[in-house]
Amino acid sequence: MIPIPHFKGKTVAVFGLARSGISAARALMAGGAKVIGWDDKAGACEAAAKAGVEIGDLARVDWHGIAALVLSPGVPLTHPKPHPFVVAAQAARSEVIGDVELFFRAVRGEDDQIHPKIVCVTGTNGKSTTTALIGHLLARLGFDVEVGGNIGKPVLELAPPTPRRAYVLELSSFQIDLTPSVKPDVAVLLNVTPDHLDRHGTIENYAAVKANIFRHQGRGDVAVVGVDDTYSSEICTRVSARGVSVTPVSVGKVLGRGIFVLDGKLYDATGATSREVKDLRGLSRLPGAHNWQNAAMAYAAVRPLVKDPGEIANVMGSFPGLEHRIETVGHIGRVRFVNDSKATNADAAARALACFNDIYWIAGGKAKAGGIESLGEYFPRITRAYLIGDASEAFAATLGGQVATVKAGTLEVAMRAAAKEALEASGDPVVLLSPACASFDQFRDFEHRGAEFKRIFKLIADEAHLKGAA
Numbered sequence: 001m002i003p004i005p006h007f008k009g010k011t012v013a014v015f016g017l018a019r020s021g022i023s024a025a026r027a028l029m030a031g032g033a034k035v036i037g038w039d040d041k042a043g044a045c046e047a048a049a050k051a052g053v054e055i056g057d058l059a060r061v062d063w064h065g066i067a068a069l070v071l072s073p074g075v076p077l078t079h080p081k082p083h084p085f086v087v088a089a090q091a092a093r094s095e096v097i098g099d100v101e102l103f104f105r106a107v108r109g110e111d112d113q114i115h116p117k118i119v120c121v122t123g124t125n126g127k128s129t130t131t132a133l134i135g136h137l138l139a140r141l142g143f144d145v146e147v148g149g150n151i152g153k154p155v156l157e158l159a160p161p162t163p164r165r166a167y168v169l170e171l172s173s174f175q176i177d178l179t180p181s182v183k184p185d186v187a188v189l190l191n192v193t194p195d196h197l198d199r200h201g202t203i204e205n206y207a208a209v210k211a212n213i214f215r216h217q218g219r220g221d222v223a224v225v226g227v228d229d230t231y232s233s234e235i236c237t238r239v240s241a242r243g244v245s246v247t248p249v250s251v252g253k254v255l256g257r258g259i260f261v262l263d264g265k266l267y268d269a270t271g272a273t274s275r276e277v278k279d280l281r282g283l284s285r286l287p288g289a290h291n292w293q294n295a296a297m298a299y300a301a302v303r304p305l306v307k308d309p310g311e312i313a314n315v316m317g318s319f320p321g322l323e324h325r326i327e328t329v330g331h332i333g334r335v336r337f338v339n340d341s342k343a344t345n346a347d348a349a350a351r352a353l354a355c356f357n358d359i360y361w362i363a364g365g366k367a368k369a370g371g372i373e374s375l376g377e378y379f380p381r382i383t384r385a386y387l388i389g390d391a392s393e394a395f396a397a398t399l400g401g402q403v404a405t406v407k408a409g410t411l412e413v414a415m416r417a418a419a420k421e422a423l424e425a426s427g428d429p430v431v432l433l434s435p436a437c438a439s440f441d442q443f444r445d446f447e448h449r450g451a452e453f454k455r456i457f458k459l460i461a462d463e464a465h466l467k468g469a470a
Helices: 019-030 042-050 084-091 099-107 127-140 173-177 203-214 230-241 289-305 310-316 346-353 373-381 392-399 411-424 446-469
Strands: 011-015 034-038 068-071 095-097 117-122 144-149 165-170 186-189 222-226 245-251 258-262 265-269 275-279 327-332 335-339 359-364 382-388 405-409 430-433
Touching: 011 019, 011 084, 019 034, 019 042, 019 068, 019 099, 034 042, 068 084, 084 095, 099 165, 117 127, 117 203, 117 289, 127 144, 127 165, 127 289, 127 310, 173 203, 186 203, 186 289, 203 230, 222 230, 222 289, 230 245, 245 289, 258 289, 265 289, 275 310, 289 310, 289 346, 327 446, 335 411, 335 446, 346 359, 346 373, 359 392, 359 411, 373 382, 382 392, 382 411, 392 405, 405 411, 411 430, 411 446, 430 446
Parallel strands: 011 034, 011 068, 068 095, 117 165, 117 186, 144 165, 186 222, 222 245, 245 258, 335 430, 359 382, 359 430, 382 405
Antiparallel strands: 258 265, 265 275, 327 335
């Protein structure tokens, strides 16, 4: 745990008592603050109370006595309208911040003598894989690495700073919005495509929040920016104009300066000449062009932190891959089962669909804006679609006469139907869970959905084994 001394002797409200909320409350108390925690869910309040957090209904407090409101990233800050507690805190001139802001104040405080390296990663798609890959590379190259934020542990549950420590943090737009002091040594923006517009209002607002990851960077800091979409490219230009050291990254086009991937090969053009670094096509745990972008961004992020950039390529092949992101769970005969539960929008699902042919596609859940209309170019790769959750009717309408569909309803029904048909087919079929949807209609989160995919796969595999042995 990282104690937070900034609010010593003051009262801080914490709203949202999931893992990050409880860790924020405990870190504040460890630093000498008085904490009042609240959550609309009684179970969350009970769990926080067991962890030693004082519970109090924030609808009844005098906000003029509250120094700050530490807000869960899941609570609306601006759109569709601010939560009433946000309005009350702002009216009383109390700060509204998140746990990542507390992290930066503790680690980058006035007495920052240790100055561990901090790498922050954001973007619409690829954040988790890139974050995990950066952490893996730094660990293999001698750093004492802590990975957290929007992936793995909440930031305040990470180990305290040491001189050789490197923090690699995945940050969502919601977290950046609540982190006015964000100032990483290396800030990474992969891409910007429409997402979370219900929480940001417009794509322009969403892009502006993503750009804030570079807001306080200055001399000595590094910005790594993907330039293959319009919004990110414009952000790259603006950050460069401020004098920050910027490394542009592209997949598919040659850059005069920066890092790029062409025909699956990674090139470093940050010096006087361009040189080939690694053939990424041999990385089985990072398949497809989208993963080439992740690898290129990770290389660009780690490069300024090590003496010999050549060592990065040498350890890249040992990356084990990321759970729930184009993760091969196993095979039954010739049929491959792939868990891509983290694909919560169409753009993310496209990255998985581009990797395979003869796909038995499981999709659906709580749909995002735009549905799956943008995936039309991948429909010829899909043998049959098995639709689940709230989006079933809408997805069936989009697929129309182009793809044979089954309205399966639940994940288990979909998997069993897909497995049966795939096992009867020839070639090398793939049963792919890549929902293009949020999970909240049937699951706690995408991790729960992915875990269920694995559990059901094991059931089907065990049944197939018993049937074969009979």
